[in-house]
Amino acid sequence: EDKVVQSPLSLVVHEGDTVTLNCSYEVTNFRSLLWYKQEKKAPTFLFMLTSSGIEKKSGRLSSILDKKELFSILNITATQTGDSAVYLCAVEETGGYQKVTFGIGTKLQVIP
């Protein structure tokens, strides 16, 4: 059975801290790994990772994928209260049709 496991489940940090969110996966036909930020009902796309070792960066957020060890991390530096959200990891598979498996998310709370 395909799995996507995120850790920690929940995290509380102070503004300015750096956080690292983890996502490990076991899927049959990996195509890409996606990170989303969910603040309300609809997750907002952050990154798509397909190749190992290549860091993707967007402002204070960055992410990297390790296809050998089957995990990815999402880093947020100099956290702000606006970073408070649930961060979702999802893995896309190939095989004729699109299939996505989501993790249950990491809830990040940034306090002033």
Add this chain to the structure above:
Amino acid sequence: GAVVSQHPSWVICKSGTSVKIECRSLDFQATTMFWYRQFPKQSLMLMATSNEGSKATYEQGVEKDKFLINHASLTLSTLTVTSAHPEDSSFYICSASDREGSEKLFFGSGTQLSVL
């Protein structure tokens, strides 16, 4: 953990036909379910929110007569794309929440719809 099953995974249909997609919560009661469309490398676009036993709430720009949502029980919501056209081809995903106002959403694996 909570599991949401979405069916079918992939459907190909002719233009003008209707397609029904099911979203089931397997081990919890889903008071609220959400339906999204997803385009590659983009955010999930919320289409509608469905609450068990009441009418769905559609987001602006989503035709409620085109995308019929039924949430008849606490474990099942269905999305019917009526008179599908090629522009409706997309990846549709559902998610479910086990209680009102909860931030925790559990996602289905999606349905790829291809309309010829």
